[in-house]
Amino acid sequence: MKLYSTKNKKNKVSLAHAVLKGLPEDNGLYMPDSFQPLPHNFIKNIKDYSFQEISHIVAKTLIQSTIPEKDLKDIIYESINFPAPLIQFDQEKYILELFHGPSLAFKDFGARFMARLMSYFNKNNDKELVILVATSGDTGGAVAAGFYNTPGIKVVILYPSGKVSHLQEQQLTTLGNNITALEVQGTFDECHSKTSIFR
Ligand SMILES: *Cc1c(COP(=O)(O)O)cnc(C)c1O
Numbered sequence: 482m483k484l485y486s487t488k489n490k491k492n493k494v495s496l497a498h499a500v501l502k503g504l505p506e507d508n509g510l511y512m513p514d515s516f517q518p519l520p521h522n523f524i525k526n527i528k529d530y531s532f533q534e535i536s537h538i539v540a541k542t543l544i545q546s547t548i549p550e551k552d553l554k555d556i557i558y559e560s561i562n563f564p565a566p567l568i569q570f571d572q573e574k575y576i577l578e579l580f581h582g583p584s585l586a587f588k589d590f591g592a593r594f595m596a597r598l599m600s601y602f603n604k605n606n607d608k609e610l611v612i613l614v615a616t617s618g619d620t621g622g623a624v625a626a627g628f629y630n631t632p633g634i635k636v637v638i639l640y641p642s643g644k645v646s647h648l649q650e651q652q653l654t655t656l657g658n659n660i661t662a663l664e665v666q667g668t669f670d671e672c673h674s675k676t677s678i679f680r
Pocket residue numbers: 588615616617618619620621669
């Protein structure tokens with residue numbers, strides 16, 4: 482699988498490049514250039530698979546052979562290590578609970594996967610990676626928890642003063658080590674525009 486920039490479909494990069502770079506130079510977003518269909522038998526028998534097995538098959542089908550099977554499996558099993566239970570609400574409605582990860586935000590799924598992918602692609606690089614995040618709470622908390630103590634990776638989080646819940650501010654500011662949080666006198670959008678200055 483390759484990824485293209487939504488601002489220029491001809492600008493294609495590898496998964497490693499997209500993961501380590503985050504955003505294309507032209508400020509588009511990276512998108513996979515192809516989606517393989519999930520195996521028919523898997524869909525038919527999906528009830529028999531665990532949540533981790535489903536995550537593994539979906540990831541494997543999406544990213545193809547870019548990462549060796551065994552390595553991808555380890556990454557998925559470490560990332561998806563908490564449940565997403567489907568709770569019956571009434572006769573017709575069910576709720577998929579996505580808040581059982583370390584930061585209680587649904588972004589834990591993506592952030593944990595991203596953290597492990599990044600350190601996988603960065604493991605032979607002796608330069609430290611710095612990840613800049615702008616957040617009004619959810620992204621910062623999940624990224625902080627996901628990357629906490631990851632060797633070779635530092636996280637700097639910009640958050641708007643007074644516009645983040647107390648619990649989430651604690652998630653951003655109390656981990657320490659490789660996680661630094663900066664309180665910005667301004668809005669989320671101003672935090673976001675500052676990330677491009679630093680880049
Ligand atoms: C994560 C996310 C945001 C930003 O959330 P923050 O709490 O500011 O980190 C905004 N919109 C969507 C759809 C998101 O998934």
